[in-house]
Amino acid sequence: MAYDSGGDITGIGDANLVVTGxxxxxxxxxxxxxxxxxxxxxxxxxxxxxGNTDLSAKAINSGTAGYTGFLAGIYANQGNSSRPFTxxxxxxxxxxxxxLHDIHLTSTQQQAEAYGIRTHTASTxxxxxxHQSHIIINSKAIIENIKAVSPDSDFxxxxxxxxxxxxxxEFKSDLTVRNIAAVNGNDVSGLTSGTSGSDAEAYSLIAxxxxxxxxxxxxxxxYTVQI
Numbered sequence: 001m002a003y004d005s006g007g008d009i010t011g012i013g014d015a016n017l018v019v020t021g022x023x024x025x026x027x028x029x030x031x032x033x034x035x036x037x038x039x040x041x042x043x044x045x046x047x048x049x050x051g052n053t054d055l056s057a058k059a060i061n062s063g064t065a066g067y068t069g070f071l072a073g074i075y076a077n078q079g080n081s082s083r084p085f086t087x088x089x090x091x092x093x094x095x096x097x098x099x100l101h102d103i104h105l106t107s108t109q110q111q112a113e114a115y116g117i118r119t120h121t122a123s124t125x126x127x128x129x130x131h132q133s134h135i136i137i138n139s140k141a142i143i144e145n146i147k148a149v150s151p152d153s154d155f156x157x158x159x160x161x162x163x164x165x166x167x168x169x170e171f172k173s174d175l176t177v178r179n180i181a182a183v184n185g186n187d188v189s190g191l192t193s194g195t196s197g198s199d200a201e202a203y204s205l206i207a208x209x210x211x212x213x214x215x216x217x218x219x220x221x222x223y224t225v226q227i
Contacts, residue, residue, distance in 0.1 A: 007041025007075065011086075015045035022051040029059035029071060035105075038075035038118075040088075047088040053139065056102040062109060070113035071105035071148075076133045076167070078121050085121065085132055091139030094173035094223070098139035100160075106149040106187075113157045114148035114182075119167040120211065133167040140174040145192070148200075152185035156200040163211030170217040176226045177204040 008025050011017060017040075029037040039055040040047060055073040076086040090098045100116040121133045143160040150156040160177040163169045184197025195202050204227045207213050215225045 007038040009040050011042040011045040011047070013044045015042065017042075017045075017047045019049040019051070022053070023049045024052075024054040025057075026055075027057045029057060029061075035059060035061040035069040035071065035107075036075075037070070038072040040074045040076075042075070042086045042088070043077045044086055046086070047090075049090050050092055050096075052096050053090050053098045053100075055100050058102065058104045059106070061105065061107045061112070069105060069107045069110055070115065070118065071103060072115040072118045073100035073103050074117045074119070074135070075115075076117075076119040076135060078133060085134070086119070087133075088135040090135075090137045093138055094140050096139040098137050098141040100141075100143045100146075102145045104145075104147045104149075107151070107154070109151060109154075111154045111156070112148040112150040112182075114146050115159050115162055116143040116146050116177075117161045117163075117169060118159070119163050119169060120165040121167050135167075135169045136172065137170065138172045141171050142176045143178075144176070145179045147179075147181045147183070147191075149183045149187050150185075150200075152197060152199075154184070154199070156182040156184045156195075156197065158182040158202045159206050160204045161213055162203070162206050162208070163213050164208035166210040166212075168212045168214075170214045171225075172218045173216075173220070173223045174225070175215050175223075178226070180204055
């Protein structure tokens with residue numbers, strides 16, 4: 001599927017998605033304007049997946065220079081005034097798998113941002129604590145092969161998980177994050193991890209402006225975290 005803005009599964013306001021089995025979404029995006037794409041794109045509402053989750057997305061964005069482009073497996077933002085937050089739960093326990101992988105954005109004329117998960121509540125402080133965007137991953141989680149490529153005149157940014165403006169992400173069991181890469185300029189070496197170029201940033205996990213990411217939130221010594 002191809003979009004300039006939105007997702008394969010999009011929820012706005014009080015939208016609710018319930019999947020009692022497995023969820024698999026694999027997509028190709030593209031656009032000539034500002035690309036804002038995700039497999040799951042929610043601004044308010046709730047998501048519940050009881051089984052396995054498998055998400056991946058690729059895009060080449062030829063949008064006009066000066067616009068921001070991003071691509072994510074999951075994008076969760078605040079909603080409207082009737083429900084100003086997004087709630088997501090993946091899996092019931094560690095017997096299921098949560099896999100975000102091969103999320104690649106190449107922008108030919110503008111900034112490129114690629115995320116496994118991108119979530120935030122608001123750019124202001126007007127939301128009460130009960131209205132924070134919240135993502136809970138009960139499944140074993142693997143986030144890998146997240147890559148952003150921008151021209152050398154702009155900025156490249158990649159993150160396995162970014163939580164900002166009081167948004168909260170919890171990983172309840174095993175977590176592996178690997179191969180997060182951002183390339184500013186020509187990707188001649190086929191970089192798989194880290195950064196290349198003078199204006200690139202890559203993070204496995206990043207919490208900003210009051211955002212929170214908990215790993216092994218169950219505090220169970222049997223679970224492993226590999227970053």
